[in-house]
Amino acid sequence: GQQLNQSPQSMFIQEGEDVSMNCTSSSIFNTWLWYKQDPGEGPVLLIALYKAGELTSNGRLTAQFGITRKDSFLNISASIPSDVGIYFCAGQLLAGTASKLTFGTGTRLQVTL
Amino acid sequence: NAGVTQTPKFQVLKTGQSMTLQCAQDMNHNSMYWYRQDPGMGLRLIYYSASEGTTDKGEVPNGYNVSRLNKREFSLRLESAAPSQTSVYFCASSETTTRAFFGQGTRLTVV
Numbered sequence: 259g260q261q262l263n264q265s266p267q268s269m270f271i272q273e274g275e276d277v278s279m280n281c282t283s284s285s286i287f288n289t290w291l292w293y294k295q296d297p298g299e300g301p302v303l304l305i306a307l308y309k310a311g312e313l314t315s316n317g318r319l320t321a322q323f324g325i326t327r328k329d330s331f332l333n334i335s336a337s338i339p340s341d342v343g344i345y346f347c348a349g350q351l352l353a354g355t356a357s358k359l360t361f362g363t364g365t366r367l368q369v370t371l
Numbered sequence: 372n373a374g375v376t377q378t379p380k381f382q383v384l385k386t387g388q389s390m391t392l393q394c395a396q397d398m399n400h401n402s403m404y405w406y407r408q409d410p411g412m413g414l415r416l417i418y419y420s421a422s423e424g425t426t427d428k429g430e431v432p433n434g435y436n437v438s439r440l441n442k443r444e445f446s447l448r449l450e451s452a453a454p455s456q457t458s459v460y461f462c463a464s465s466e467t468t469t470r471a472f473f474g475q476g477t478r479l480t481v482v
Contacts, residue, residue, distance in 0.1 A: 262413070264413075267411075298475070299475055299476070300473030300474050301414070303470045303472075346413060346414070358419060358429070359404070359414075359463075359471055360430075361413040361415070362413050363411060363413040
């Protein structure tokens with residue numbers, strides 16, 4: 259099945275550093291979404307992107323919808339310990355009257371003091 | 372506001388046993404989904420339901436059945452559990468073109 263390639267798979271950074279991760283696909287998506295998952299919890303939406311080229315921020319998080327519609331990037335500035343978790347990108351397509359989300363394999367972020 | 376509620380949170384089954392995972396949402400969303408999450412695989416769509424009374428296969432439907440009981444509830448059934456179905460299962464709901472909200476997950480182990 260269709261899958262999104264997400265990189266890096268894991269990151270170990272120091273508090274205060276900036277973080278970048280990206281997601282690429284062989285297919286075009288209408289919408290790109292970025293989720294964060296804490297241990298034992300379901301994914302929670304961080305940022306939604308709806309147009310090619312769109313750049314959107316949510317606090318210290320900034321995400322971009324790639325011009326080709328086949329990729330997206332997430333940046334976290336000045337990381338803090340609570341940023342620890344798994345970050346998933348997801349591409350959204352309309353299929354009939356439902357929207358289907360295809361998820362990346364995740365980037366595990368660990369932050370040290 | 373509970374959002375998406377899944378039960379049970381944990382379950383251990385023996386190979387060949389059956390069970391149903393329950394999911395309910397209180398956001399009046401039309402669309403509901405079942406995903407499984409395995410290490411290194413992200414979340415993969417098992418089945419989805421665009422609206423009450425309709426269901427469609429996702430990426431990995433084999434070994435599962437679903438029922439959209441009403442607008443609020445979407446259940447996932449394993450008729451004969453296999454060790455390969457050991458996973459964390461997530462239910463989600465959304466309006467058609469907007470963000471999906473996830474439940475807390477059901478951790479299933481098949482021995």
